[in-house]
Amino acid sequence: MTLNRLFFLAGCLLMGGMLQAQIADKQTYLSDFKKELTLKWPENRTLNIVFHGHSVPTGYACTPVVNTLQAYPHLVFHALKAQYPYAVLNVITTSIGGEQAEQGEKRFKDDVLTHRPDVLCIDYALNDRTIGLERSEKAWRKMIESALAENLKVILFTPTPDLTESIMDEKSPLSEHAEMIRQLAEEYHIGLVDSYQLFKEKAENGEELQKYMSQSNHPNSAGHSCVAAEVLTWFF
Template sequence: MAGLAAVIAALERIWPENRAVNVVFHGHSVPAGYFATPLIDRRASYPHVVAGRLAERHPHAVLNAIVTAVGGEHSESGARRMGEVLGHRPDVVVLDYALNDRVIGLGRAGRAWESMIASVLGAGAVPVLITPSPDLTADPTDPADELVRHAEQIRGLAERDGVLLADPFRVFLGLHERGEPLAGLMSQANHPNGRGHAIIAAEILALFAETEPAGEGSRSE
């Protein structure tokens, strides 16, 4: 959590020593805020939930949540747009592409994620990798399912590169295994509803909570 420690320190600074802290959310339609397409609900989407909770925890922070996500995009396209992302001078870049990466396959997706991670690290920012939210056409219990395999690849990249991982797929799988219908967390087959977005946000916020001073955050988001 060393990288996030510097971000938390920046969030804790008080005027006139403070500065803008930029968290960029880069990905596909889910971070872009699509619920039941074409409906967009940015306020309930996880980037804005994360930003709101961080602002509550750090009331002196100038915190910018910047969404560069594009509906329908996969990680190869996202990698080509990293110049746009880095132009925002991010402190943190959250990467979320697994749902759409099934179109391009594990090999191409893996190379694109590696490129994005390297770009973020090279800019001195903190990458946060996100495992996918559900797709009701996928079987989260089947190791051979493409979505499961992409989730596992993302975990492997995070471990290999020593970067942060938020793993909402693990949480959704646990709920499914305990008998909760995943449909109740979805706006449509491949887009979460507000409850689903809250789960993703909680996993990201937990990373910040582990780094914040005692009493500032918790894992019970």
């Protein structure tokens, strides 16, 4: 058990017993950050949002095409600047196509924390199927705890669809990884963008998920727009 994990549990006990696990409150979690987005020169400062993960936040469409400006990090950037015209804002992607969470954790200090993010988003579940739940969870915990030790705001992402799996199958690998990520967000009381649930609800309503995909495991611009809209609920 890591030191940060021990501090987390100790804090719960000091509050009079184990706190009920739940994700952070959307209305308050980024309230300080949202306030800073409204500040004008000379009171403002440079603000950084970092998206860390695999090919999806990188913008891979039908491989090897990379539609960077249609990927959800840049859609979020564009929307935030439209909403907050005085903000000095950077949206930085440290994602690498084909990477899974263990690889992302190994470069976390050098490639992510060096950008001094105010808000950190993590999206690795699609590729974490190659290493399994146990190893994936361990890597996610290391990244989360390293970020929280730096007082960063963290938002976890469940996976976007893979058409080779049924999104209605609760026992599928992606479904199990999505549930693990939900539990981590609740345990650490941090943010969650539940992309998997978003697309599952579309399938339950009779929509064909193919229209949101550029290939079996990469969203197209419509799919990225759906994810970006959900991300923005944390900022507006």
